[in-house]
Amino acid sequence: VAALPPLPEPTPGIDTAISPAFQPHLPAVDAFPTQLWGRLWGRRWRTSAGPLLAPSAQAASAPLRTALADQLNAGRGLRCTAEQIIIVTGGQQALELVAHVLLDPGDKAWVEDPGSSGLRAVLISAGVHLCPVPVDGDGLAVAAGIARHGDARLAVVRPAHQWPTGVTMTLPRRLALLEWAYQAGAWVVEDDSGGAFAYTTHATTPLQALDQGARVLQIGSLSQLLFPALRLGYLIAPPDLVEPLLWVQHLTSRPPPAVDQAVLADFITGGHFAQHLRRLTDLYQERQSTLLAACQRELGEWLNVQPATAGFHLTGWLAPGLDDRAVAAQAAALGITVTPISPQRLIPGGPQGLALGYGGVRPELIGPAVQRLATVLEERR
Amino acid sequence: VAALPPLPEPTPGIDTAISPAFQPHLPAVDAFPTQLWGRLWGRRWRTSAGPLLAPSAQAASAPLRTALADQLNAGRGLRCTAEQIIIVTGGQQALELVAHVLLDPGDKAWVEDPGSSGLRAVLISAGVHLCPVPVDGDGLAVAAGIARHGDARLAVVRPAHQWPTGVTMTLPRRLALLEWAYQAGAWVVEDDSGGAFAYTTHATTPLQALDQGARVLQIGSLSQLLFPALRLGYLIAPPDLVEPLLWVQHLTSRPPPAVDQAVLADFITGGHFAQHLRRLTDLYQERQSTLLAACQRELGEWLNVQPATAGFHLTGWLAPGLDDRAVAAQAAALGITVTPISPQRLIPGGPQGLALGYGGVRPELIGPAVQRLATVLEERR
Numbered sequence: 070v071a072a073l074p075p076l077p078e079p080t081p082g083i084d085t086a087i088s089p090a091f092q093p094h095l096p097a098v099d100a101f102p103t104q105l106w107g108r109l110w111g112r113r114w115r116t117s118a119g120p121l122l123a124p125s126a127q128a129a130s131a132p133l134r135t136a137l138a139d140q141l142n143a144g145r146g147l148r149c150t151a152e153q154i155i156i157v158t159g160g161q162q163a164l165e166l167v168a169h170v171l172l173d174p175g176d177k178a179w180v181e182d183p184g185s186s187g188l189r190a191v192l193i194s195a196g197v198h199l200c201p202v203p204v205d206g207d208g209l210a211v212a213a214g215i216a217r218h219g220d221a222r223l224a225v226v227r228p229a230h231q232w233p234t235g236v237t238m239t240l241p242r243r244l245a246l247l248e249w250a251y252q253a254g255a256w257v258v259e260d261d262s263g264g265a266f267a268y269t270t271h272a273t274t275p276l277q278a279l280d281q282g283a284r285v286l287q288i289g290s291l292s293q294l295l296f297p298a299l300r301l302g303y304l305i306a307p308p309d310l311v312e313p314l315l316w317v318q319h320l321t322s323r324p325p326p327a328v329d330q331a332v333l334a335d336f337i338t339g340g341h342f343a344q345h346l347r348r349l350t351d352l353y354q355e356r357q358s359t360l361l362a363a364c365q366r367e368l369g370e371w372l373n374v375q376p377a378t379a380g381f382h383l384t385g386w387l388a389p390g391l392d393d394r395a396v397a398a399q400a401a402a403l404g405i406t407v408t409p410i411s412p413q414r415l416i417p418g419g420p421q422g423l424a425l426g427y428g429g430v431r432p433e434l435i436g437p438a439v440q441r442l443a444t445v446l447e448e449r450r
Numbered sequence: 451v452a453a454l455p456p457l458p459e460p461t462p463g464i465d466t467a468i469s470p471a472f473q474p475h476l477p478a479v480d481a482f483p484t485q486l487w488g489r490l491w492g493r494r495w496r497t498s499a500g501p502l503l504a505p506s507a508q509a510a511s512a513p514l515r516t517a518l519a520d521q522l523n524a525g526r527g528l529r530c531t532a533e534q535i536i537i538v539t540g541g542q543q544a545l546e547l548v549a550h551v552l553l554d555p556g557d558k559a560w561v562e563d564p565g566s567s568g569l570r571a572v573l574i575s576a577g578v579h580l581c582p583v584p585v586d587g588d589g590l591a592v593a594a595g596i597a598r599h600g601d602a603r604l605a606v607v608r609p610a611h612q613w614p615t616g617v618t619m620t621l622p623r624r625l626a627l628l629e630w631a632y633q634a635g636a637w638v639v640e641d642d643s644g645g646a647f648a649y650t651t652h653a654t655t656p657l658q659a660l661d662q663g664a665r666v667l668q669i670g671s672l673s674q675l676l677f678p679a680l681r682l683g684y685l686i687a688p689p690d691l692v693e694p695l696l697w698v699q700h701l702t703s704r705p706p707p708a709v710d711q712a713v714l715a716d717f718i719t720g721g722h723f724a725q726h727l728r729r730l731t732d733l734y735q736e737r738q739s740t741l742l743a744a745c746q747r748e749l750g751e752w753l754n755v756q757p758a759t760a761g762f763h764l765t766g767w768l769a770p771g772l773d774d775r776a777v778a779a780q781a782a783a784l785g786i787t788v789t790p791i792s793p794q795r796l797i798p799g800g801p802q803g804l805a806l807g808y809g810g811v812r813p814e815l816i817g818p819a820v821q822r823l824a825t826v827l828e829e830r831r
Binding site: 110111159165190322325 | 479482484487488491492495496499500502503504539540542543546550555568571572575577677678679680681698701702703704706707708709710
């Protein structure tokens with residue numbers, strides 16, 4: 070058995086004295102209405118413990134799928150039915166199902182470079198050949214992808230708010246990506262993470278809503294919207310693919326627990342989900358402003374941070390000479406989590422930078438954390 | 451996309467008028483202490499919602515792993531530490547992790563024939579080459595396995611109460627299997643399903659407890675002990691394998707929800723788990739007696755049912771001329787679920803039979819269900 074890097078440490082709970090700054094992908098768990106959720110859970114358990122004890126199945130998740138379809142169609146402009154939705158434990162399980170059904174080992178798939186190492190790991194473990202496609206200021210460089218790997222079978226993209234660069238993919242690029250998929254008979258997996266939080270008046274249209282050829286599958290994490298331990302997500306597939314995807318889920322991992330699904334359905338249909346997203350949008354906008362101001366004040370010369378139009382992380386580019394891995398390692402020793410960009414690249418080189426998740430950081434802790442980061446940068450420059 | 455058989459229907463809840471007879475692997479959900487579980491859940495949520503909202507990780511599952519190690523060491527005679535346990539969503543996810551870490555595509559694995567189609571599907575999806583090894587009255591025919599597929603890398607067995615034959619593997623066979631694993635450098639995955647319910651004074655010793663060479667991994671479903679929607683299970687691995695198995699889980703599916711793990715830990719440490727297992731053992735013994743008597747009374751000439759020393763299903767062998775698939779299909783039309791043996795065989799032939807799960811069937815419904823099954827057999831003979 071080969072030597073492995075240490076497993077990531079567990080995230081401290083929100084009731085610890087200091088929230089983890091700047092943990093990526095962590096939502097504002099401090100703002101989650103835990104009392105309300107507890108009441109909804111108790112009501113479900115008292116009234117329907119019987120059916121909820123039974124094995125969960127696609128039919129049992131119908132209330133959640135219906136609620137989610139309404140929510141996503143209204144909130145994200147999607148065009149999907151409840152029948153097209155499969156409830157999964159998260160984005161990674163969703164991609165695992167997709168890879169099982171649509172790809173054979175050795176098939177090529179575009180991945181964003183830099184991009185999500187978690188999603189790449191799923192493809193690697195399915196025996197898929199990764200084709201890195203660069204991300205520039207307009208998002209995925211579709212033309213470069215076509216020139217280098219036009220024969221790929223799948224593209225995995227995060228257009229709303231790319232990880233880790235924070236770029237939003239432009240509409241022309243989105244359309245070019247779909248056009249390639251239609252021409253090549255390829256599939257597009259859209260990770261809509263960050264898309265629920267848009268801070269501009271003109272929100273971008275998801276690929277799922279633009280798709281005219283039933284080539285787009287959208288994956289989304291509900292744990293990343295509400296709280297990580299929820300372990301629920303969704304996969305929206307073209308109608309023809311739903312049955313085989315459900316079969317693979319049935320044969321490998323089975324659907325997530327029925328109780329959590331029922332409670333989440335109540336949370337959505339009661340209007341609490343939409344309300345919580347609105348509250349989070351305000352909160353994230355405030356946290357982003359606070360973080361941006363602190364970075365410009367404290368780190369101005371060393372880290373060039375730009376505002377983001379969606380999501381809940383900011384990306385900063387380091388001044389020449391600063392090494393992002395070294396900065397991140399030294400910051401970690403001071404209790405500050407920042408994500409270096411370089412390890413997210415498949416093709417080495419390109420600017421060095423840091424991604425700072427601010428979703429789960431209480432605003433009063435942002436300033437002190439940035440000051441601590443400043444001491445690291447000052448020392449290393 | 452190839453045509454697929456229809457997905458299994460969801461199991462009706464326990465509060466429907468008629469429990470599903472004779473649904474395999476369904477525990478006595480009617481006897482589960484739902485009120486107690488609801489109280490434990492509420493207490494956990496009120497006191498520790500903060501930490502429980504955070505992403506779950508191996509460290510966060512320490513209380514459950516400690517409780518489970520104590521429970522399994524005392525109750526099943528295992529010799530494992532909390533560090534050797536990985537919490538998973540069920541036996542299938544456990545085997546998926548094992549296949550990822552220990553096998554390469556094309557590697558050979560012994561599977562019991564007849565045996566579990568669910569576990570086979572996991573191996574197939576990992577690209578593993580299945581080697582059917584026959585099961586006789588003493589369990590897996592180890593000598594036949596060595597003669598035909600001595601170079602396999604893995605054996606997947608269910609020694610306590612084989613599915614679907616109901617056979618318990620004898621001690622000499624268990625020792626022979628371990629000896630082969632040591633000689634061949636192969637791994638043994640022990641599915642301990644059914645082992646928690648032993649109706650004889652001399653319970654058999656699990657392979658995990660017999661293993662002197664760190665070649666056995668045990669998988670177990672907690673959902674099959676308590677209630678299916680729990681979606682929790684465990685994998686016990688030799689110490690060296692824990693870290694790579696956790697990595698694969700981290701990269702693909704992540705650990706199950708933290709809240710359920712915390713509540714289950716409370717359920718075990720409060721003594722409720724051991725108490726519930728004792729209650730289930732009595733209940734299953736009663737249900738087995740009722741089913742056995744009904745079968746002998748109503749089906750005597752057509753179905754030869756033998757008592758089982760463990761688990762919660764009975765296996766009956768059909769009189770010559772009766773086709774198990776046809777019987778099962780006709781019974782299903784009358785609302786009776788019986789599992790035909792033939793489809794669980796990789797090598798066709800051998801006696802035809804039916805597996806009858808009795809765990810989730812209330813005793814007063816057993817007689818009427820068997821009478822309905824008698825009408826099917828009478829018509830088809």
